[in-house]
Amino acid sequence: MNFEIYTKLSYGVYVITSSLNEKMYGCVANCAMQITDQPSTIAISMNHNNETHKAISESGYFAINVLQENIDPSFIGVFGFSSSKDKDKFKDFEYEMKDHVPVLKQTLGYLTLKVINTMETPTHTVFLGEVIDGDVFHSSTPMTYKYYHEVIKGKSPKNAPTHIVDENVSTKEQWVCSICGYVYDGEIPFEQLPDDYKCPLCLQPKEVFEKR
Numbered sequence: 781m782n783f784e785i786y787t788k789l790s791y792g793v794y795v796i797t798s799s800l801n802e803k804m805y806g807c808v809a810n811c812a813m814q815i816t817d818q819p820s821t822i823a824i825s826m827n828h829n830n831e832t833h834k835a836i837s838e839s840g841y842f843a844i845n846v847l848q849e850n851i852d853p854s855f856i857g858v859f860g861f862s863s864s865k866d867k868d869k870f871k872d873f874e875y876e877m878k879d880h881v882p883v884l885k886q887t888l889g890y891l892t893l894k895v896i897n898t899m900e901t902p903t904h905t906v907f908l909g910e911v912i913d914g915d916v917f918h919s920s921t922p923m924t925y926k927y928y929h930e931v932i933k934g935k936s937p938k939n940a941p942t943h944i945v946d947e948n949v950s951t952k953e954q955w956v957c958s959i960c961g962y963v964y965d966g967e968i969p970f971e972q973l974p975d976d977y978k979c980p981l982c983l984q985p986k987e988v989f990e991k992r
């Protein structure tokens with residue numbers, strides 16, 4: 781098997797949101813695809829351990845918020861590398877409730893969906909949603925998963941469904957964020973960065989970086 785073939789599949793980058801008992805949930809997902817247009821139906825793949833999975837299963841509604849290339853990277857840090865369990869992920873972001881779910885207003889736009897079917901795998905549930913509504917907030921370029929990896933230098937945590945090809949293997953010594961896996965590649969040597977330097981992706985302090 782040539783695992784490189786996995787890197788030839790194309791995806792976007794989204795924040796999937798939902799709500800349950802007046803609490804809001806959300807996580808980053810790259811796995812979302814339109815299945816048919818009559819009626820408009822989209823599938824997402826959600827890890828069983830994600831809190832957002834519980835909210836979608838029990839409420840039956842979710843939104844797909846489309847991220848753009850120039851989105852504030854803290855969206856990915858907050859929604860992709862922390863759990864909704866003991867955190868209000870929405871407190872620093874603008875949102876409004878649409879069709880029972882929060883939609884994030886700083887993203888490129890959204891679709892709201894009602895779950896009409898599910899399919900199980902050992903790790904992930906595929907939620908099939910029928911589109912209720914959608915809108916575009918900003919005219920900018922949608923972020924692809926390739927852009928996320930190659931330009932933002934983002935990594936995928938273990939709950940992402942996509943295969944990771946040697947992402948963490950490097951022959952040279954690197955400073956790596958222990959929270960999100962971001963690899964520092966700035967011109968200033970890492971040790972000389974100011975004490976208040978933060979990971980540009982997950983916004984954690986300099987101390988969480990490890991030399992690997």
Ligand SMILES: Cc1cc2nc3c(=O)[nH]c(=O)nc-3n(C[C@H](O)[C@H](O)[C@H](O)COP(=O)(O)O)c2cc1C
Pocket residue numbers: 793805806807808809810811812825826827828829830831832833856859860861862863864865928934935936937939940941
């Ligand atoms: C780039 C990226 C892509 C991801 N794709 C998915 C995905 O498609 N499905 C999934 O279940 N988790 C995915 N994740 C992982 C979740 O976003 C992550 O586990 C999150 O912390 C779950 O939050 P929650 O427990 O509040 O739901 C992805 C994360 C990143 C950073």
